[in-house]
Amino acid sequence: MSALLEARDLVRRYWMRRGAFGRATEVRALDGVSLTLERGRTLGLVGESGCGKSTTGRLVLGLETPDGGQVAFEGTPMPPPGSRAWRAQRARLQMVFQDPLGALDRRLTIGSQVAEPLLIHGRPAGAAEVAALLTEVGLREDHGQRYPHQLSGGQRQRAVLARALATSPDLLVCDEPISALDVSIQAQVMNLLMELQARRGMAMLFISHDLRAVRQVSDRVAVMYLGRIVEEGAPDDVLREPAHPYARALVSALPHPGRRGQRILLSGDPPNPADRPTGCAFHPRCADAVARCRLEAPALRPHADGRLVACHLAHAPAPQFVEMGAA
Template identity: 75%
Template sequence: MTLPLLEATGLTRHYLMRRGLFGRPVEVRAVNGVSLALERGRTLGLVGESGCGKSTTGRLVLGLERPDAGGVAFEGQPMPPPGTPAWRALRARMQMVFQDPLGALDRRMSIGAQIAEPLEIHRIGDRPERVAQLLRDVGLRPDQAGRYPHELSGGQRQRAVLARALATEPALLVCDEPISALDVSIQAQVMNLLVELQARLSTAILFVSHDLRAVRQVSHRVAVMYLGRIVEEGEPDAVLHDPAHPYAQALVSAIPHPGRRQRRVLLQGDPPNPADRPSGCAFHPRCPAALPLCAQEDPVLKPRPGDGRRVACHVAQGDLPARKAA
């Protein structure tokens, strides 16, 4: 059996947050026991509401943040501690594409200089020709290397960020909401570019997004997060056409389908405060199919027989028969 390129096990990251100006600090579980695996040349889409822990998970798998518990293995080897020489050397093989391309670029440096920077850091030669080729790879012209970020459009800036991330030929890309700040037409161009580059370079991609339509287009597997945990994970056709977890059902029902009527699943109440997590399943106060067991016992993410997906739900796993909501 081939080892996955990236494997995260039980990742946990907590923060201390103060309630009010003089309140006592309380613990917020941003990521709470996340496990995932990603193979070469494959894309895992990580979806969920804002604040569910998607971006923190992306930073944890790259070692940009240190987990409180759990660990990450890259090519079968444990991730070196952040900041060490071994970790810096490994970072050449793992890169991140940020949400805001203008914020990710230095406005005082030309695009070409910023693409060349990782080549200089990791001592990769032939820089001028390499920069020109990278610009061509992402659909920009080599003569645009001398331009500054404010002289490019939003789509061109995101292509420049992608060119910089690809400079060291990474085996893994973590894309954190890479299209959310772009126009719809430019979003399609960037997603098509990611698919083309992956096919050519066999790069593994962790695609973090709240846009289920984008995730469906680029992903080989999809993982749905809620309040710091993965609640469902499987093939896109299974998760996005016939979701098993009630939260995933609500997410999918919100995707508009022109010309087709569909039943919208409306959730009651607001997402719970991460600093005051409900007992048992964190979703049970909003779940239309909740059982008494759901308030008492947190379901484990485990394989569901027959369809190749993992689900953390007592009802979907058949622990007890579901009852209709009143």
């Protein structure tokens, strides 16, 4: 199956200045990230806050330009942001944000906001089209006459989904789409996403720190740490028997009464991106690090079960964890 989206060696730098006259310091948010996403499939992107997940999503959508590397959609490089070609392509790439209230304009009705993408791209945007989109995501037609503050959190996220689906996208980037919702609503939104994907055949980049949610929805999982992917593979492989020590720590932290293996506690805080460690970025927090880890950054290379792992010690025995329940 040909790739719908390919990202190769993405680098994204920001500059941070301390004080009005302080020296500008480079912060490398992404440091050589590569992803491949096939049509109709879902790639889950997980990791701690600040590891570069959301930055990856913005580069994939063309909302920002990478400082290195390239994003290609159906084999064609992403056009420059703001160009006519980029605006035309954006109809096929849409995003679902973490905070549905912040993603909606509080001054406009839900119906007018769902119709907006249709108007921008010159498509029919009458009452029938808006009602069909609202119904597809589980809202009533009269919800279109309400304002965002008149809806619950789950209803607002459904409205955001309706707006994202208006242009019939081929790729949906979901950036923490359930983290702002009540636990009782999260499962409903997750099921809705999977139903919409099955019905429409679109691909999804699902960004989250919730491993249970990622496993439920994803065909492949990529674990990020400090701007790099450290492990990628099938959810059952990565989340049951992780090979990278950082992925092991993430999985071991999941509460599960029947889990085998002890909780792995990481020492210290994540390194400052403006002062990256030499060698493997994870070595200051890794209990198994050796001299090579402090000197040489490991490449993401093939491991068992068709997965990719960036660790010099990836072939060392790893603890096994029982299967996690659904989100």
